[in-house]
Amino acid sequence: MIKIQKGDKRLIRAWAFYDWANSAYALVISSAIFPIFFEKVTNRNGNDTLHFLGMSFKNTELYSYALALSFLIVAFLSPLLSSIADYSGNKKKFMQFYTYLGAFSTMMLFFFKGPDTVWLGITFSVLASIGFWGSLVFYNAFLPEIAEYDQQDKVSAMGFAYGYIGSVLLMIFNLTMILHPEWYGIKDGTLPARISFLSVGIWWIVFSQYTFYVLPDNVYNVKPPKRKGYLFKGYAELKTVFRQLLHYPSLKRFLAAFFLYSLAAQTIFYVAGLFGSKELQLDSGKLIATILVIQLVGIVGALGFSRISKIIGNIRALQVILLIWVGITISAYMLDKNNPNVEMQFYILGGFVGLVMGSIQALSRSSYSKMLPGDTHKHATFFSFYDFAEKIAIVLGTFSFGVLEALTGSMKSAVLMMSIIFLAAMLILATIKDKNIANR
Numbered sequence: 452m453i454k455i456q457k458g459d460k461r462l463i464r465a466w467a468f469y470d471w472a473n474s475a476y477a478l479v480i481s482s483a484i485f486p487i488f489f490e491k492v493t494n495r496n497g498n499d500t501l502h503f504l505g506m507s508f509k510n511t512e513l514y515s516y517a518l519a520l521s522f523l524i525v526a527f528l529s530p531l532l533s534s535i536a537d538y539s540g541n542k543k544k545f546m547q548f549y550t551y552l553g554a555f556s557t558m559m560l561f562f563f564k565g566p567d568t569v570w571l572g573i574t575f576s577v578l579a580s581i582g583f584w585g586s587l588v589f590y591n592a593f594l595p596e597i598a599e600y601d602q603q604d605k606v607s608a609m610g611f612a613y614g615y616i617g618s619v620l621l622m623i624f625n626l627t628m629i630l631h632p633e634w635y636g637i638k639d640g641t642l643p644a645r646i647s648f649l650s651v652g653i654w655w656i657v658f659s660q661y662t663f664y665v666l667p668d669n670v671y672n673v674k675p676p677k678r679k680g681y682l683f684k685g686y687a688e689l690k691t692v693f694r695q696l697l698h699y700p701s702l703k704r705f706l707a708a709f710f711l712y713s714l715a716a717q718t719i720f721y722v723a724g725l726f727g728s729k730e731l732q733l734d735s736g737k738l739i740a741t742i743l744v745i746q747l748v749g750i751v752g753a754l755g756f757s758r759i760s761k762i763i764g765n766i767r768a769l770q771v772i773l774l775i776w777v778g779i780t781i782s783a784y785m786l787d788k789n790n791p792n793v794e795m796q797f798y799i800l801g802g803f804v805g806l807v808m809g810s811i812q813a814l815s816r817s818s819y820s821k822m823l824p825g826d827t828h829k830h831a832t833f834f835s836f837y838d839f840a841e842k843i844a845i846v847l848g849t850f851s852f853g854v855l856e857a858l859t860g861s862m863k864s865a866v867l868m869m870s871i872i873f874l875a876a877m878l879i880l881a882t883i884k885d886k887n888i889a890n891r
Contacts, residue, residue, distance in 0.1 A: 455665065458599045465665030466597045467610040469590050472658035473550070474614030475621045475651045476583050480557055480576070482720060483742040484625065488644040489514055489572060492565040501569055515853030517573045518721060519846045521580035526842035528581075529588045533835035534692065543668040546589035550659050553582020558652030561645045584842065592834040593666060594820045604765070607817035608757035611809045615750045619743060621654050626739060692832040695824065701883050702822050708883075709815055710840040712773055712876035715869035716811055717841070718848030719780070722862065723804065727797055730862050731788045741801040748805030756810035757817075765818040766883050772807045772814070773877045779803050780870040784863050 455462040479485065493501055493510040501510050508516070532545055556578035563572035598606040625647035628635055632643050696702060727733045727741065760768040782800055786793055819837050855865040 455667075457597060458602060462597050462665060462667075463602070463606050463609070465662050466590075466593055467606065467613045469586075469659055469662040470610040470612075470614030471617035472655050472662065473553075473583060473586065474618040475654045476553065476557060476579065477614070478618035478622050478742065478746055479625060479647055479651045480560070480579060481583075482723065482745075483622065483739050484629070484644055484647050485560065485576065486514065486721075487738060488641075489576075492563075492641060493569060495566065501566060503569060503573065509857065512853045512857055513569075513573070514576075515722070515849045515856075517577050518580060519850040519853075521577040522584065522842040522845045522849070524577075525581050525584045525588075526839050526846065529585060529838050529842075530832070530835040532585075533588055533592070533838075534832045541668065542589045542592060543663065543666055546586050547659075547663055549582045549585035549589070550655065551582070553579050553586060554652040554655040554659075556582055556652075557655065558649050560648040563645070563648075564641050584838070588835055588838045591816055591820075591837070594816065595823060596667070600821060603820050604757045604760055604814065604817040607820070608753040608810075608813040611753040611813045612750045615746045615753070615809060617654075617658070619746045621650060622739075622743060622746070625650060626743070629739070693836070696833070696836060699822070699824070702819075704879055704883050705819065705822060706836065706840050708769075708876045708879035709819070709837070710844045711872050711879070712776070712811065713815075713841045714844035714848040715780070715872040715876075716776060716808065717845045718852055719783075719866070719869055720804070720808055721845070721849060722852055723801070726783070726862050726866070731786060731793055731797060733794060733797060741798055744798060744801045745805035745808065748802050749809030752806040753809035753813040755806075756814055760814055765814060765821070766880050769811065769814055769818070770877050770880050772811045773873045773880070775803060775807045776811075776873045777870045779807070780866055780873065784867040784870075 490499075490510055493499065499510045501508050501513050503513055533542070535545075556575045559575040560572065560579070562568065563575070594603060594607060625643070628637065628643035628646060632638070632640075635643075637643055723742070723745075727738045733741075756768050756772065759771075763771075779800055782796075786796055786800075790796070816837075819834075823833050851868075852862065852865045855868070856862050
């Protein structure tokens, strides 16, 4: 670690570089290659039923439940661990722990080959998800400590832009292996995808080292007592911050809106590949290409809306983004696999998803950061509530998606439901004024 002053470009660059390191997981494992790989290798001659823990599930249903479990674990662990990190002043160490858990679990997915090893695929996909999302709690909490107030929208967007660029570079390499295994002398049909899982873990570990070297530790020189009891002290810290949060009405309403639109947006992002594969029966290579389009357009969205927010304000910019999401969900519901133009329509929708996915994530993070009390140093604990809202939202979203598919036999009804949730979030945001963004 080296000491650099808050707001310095080198410090901001090093922080944003963690997005470069970990976003390969978000692209390859969460959205593009692994979900499609999981669906394909667990489907034997049209039989998509899997037996796991003595029960039978549809393959995509089981995958949805596994994701929901990982988010549930993170949601309940992160507030307590974050409060301990704030109390002890060592949130960088917690961030490192989650990073290595996620990266090594991702590498273990190399050994998942099909129904016979489904326990391995489920176990390590859950652990990798816990590692990824757990590390982000502490990563996000560094934002108000490395960037000045008026820098935070731009810096948050910069992080997502770095992430999109880095993940696309690795994805292009992985995609060449999957589409042209003969270029690499590969004959095993599952090996290219499994090598891509291995490469993500290595990429994540290697590039995160720059962030860990530069990021400050214990910025506020917290000196906890030598006696142990971090668990109870962490719990007390959590209660203190929760009571403090209740005194900020705009912050509470923002978290409520964030909960709703995260439920809808993140669920759509996670099931997009499965939706295209199963509902529209699109080719795997074309689905991955669509997700690449989402990443590339996401760069424009994240940076573009950070500038738009300067003109119309953070809250109004978020409402515009949500309106676009409503249009996306209604259009997705109307897609017909028998339409000869369905492939092109899916590409276009993918472009719009990219435009609003990066922007809604970047702008949400910076808006929340700017709304935090100016006199607090308990950023990890405050961001754990933000993370809790997001993870519980994803749990409900992915779980309900699995349930609705099981009940209706189709994903379309769940997609349409998301448009109603986006509208509800817009109504809540309408009660927040942009002048309330700063509680300082």
